[in-house]
Amino acid sequence: MWLSWLNGLLICTGLIVAIGAQNAFVLQQGLRRQHAWLVAGICALCDWLLVGLGVLGLGALIAQQAMLMEVARWAGAGFLAWQAWLALRRACSRHALVAGGREQASWRGALAATLAVTLLNPQVYLETLVLLGAIGAVQPSPLGFFFGAAMASFGWFFGLAAAAGWLAPRLASQRVWRAIELGIALILAWVAWRLASGVMMPQL
Template sequence: MLVTTLDIFAVWATGLGAGLALIIAIGAQNAFVLRQGIRGEHVGLVVTVCALSDIVLIGAGILGIGAVITAVPSVVVVIRLAGAAFLLGYAVLAAKRAIRPGSLHEGTQKGTLSSKAALATVLALTWLNPHVYLDTVLLLGTLANGHGSLRWWFGAGAAAGSLLWFSALGFGARLLRPVFAKPGAWRVLDALIAAVMLFLGLRMAFGS
């Protein structure tokens, strides 16, 4: 069967759409990227880690690692419990920031999170999320392999979607900085982040 440029682009675009559909939903990782983007703190590092992690996970799915996840479900359980504990802890920290308005002004927010802390946080939010293995590895891997010899083009499209989304979310968040010039706006954001983390942590803890 002759593969045309149009065929390749169609598969790539399908992968792009599938990738965006899975990562745009509100989640712990997106909430962290948004907050770092608004603060203008280690944005490049956070965006790079998120995008590279997705690329690795998508590649693993195409290579068939999803079969291992299906065969050893206990691995996902361990990841789920560890991820739940981390999210609940992060929810508590976000709630404390929302309750203590004296430390929430944007000017005092900068420099409060080291690059190592930002790296550790984004890695935990990414790799301790069991849904990333079920969605990115298993689902995207299965969809990609359904395209046969063009599966890597599907993967490239999904990877492009990840890079596009996280770049837009992280670097585009600076447009919201005028809104967050007031401490009250930071309190609202941190309260929302705390609620999202609490909800996701509890849902993860109970296996839903």
């Protein structure tokens, strides 16, 4: 139970911390104090729903097929390795996160924008339904894995919204930004190695 929970926590953290459109949007709303908690809650809820469907549904179906498990394992490892390489490249560049964009005047606008940023990104389905779902389905405790992933999602999005004012100016610092991206690259590379080596995807 606890090992599955820890796997869910670490794997989801490695995926979710990678700076992208969704995290930038949460940070933006937090800085503007515009429905930041609503935005964070929607992001976390979408993660919970998709990971749950993956672990209990699609992930379980994949786990029953040895060939599909191999495809999921290598596809997931390749995807994470590519993301790690991109993060490493960003760590060596001068780009920094810019939380900007159009105003969100109403909670309905914030709701629609958050759903669009979250669900119109094909990457989210690969990460949650396929990758996390397939890994979670073969854990000793799939439910423990789900709770670990849910805790990572909850902690990250609400923490990001709460700390937006403190984080934004520091993310503009090249030194801090590069350290963050380097940390992301190391986490993703570690997870990719564990997937490729079969540690997290045992043969069935």
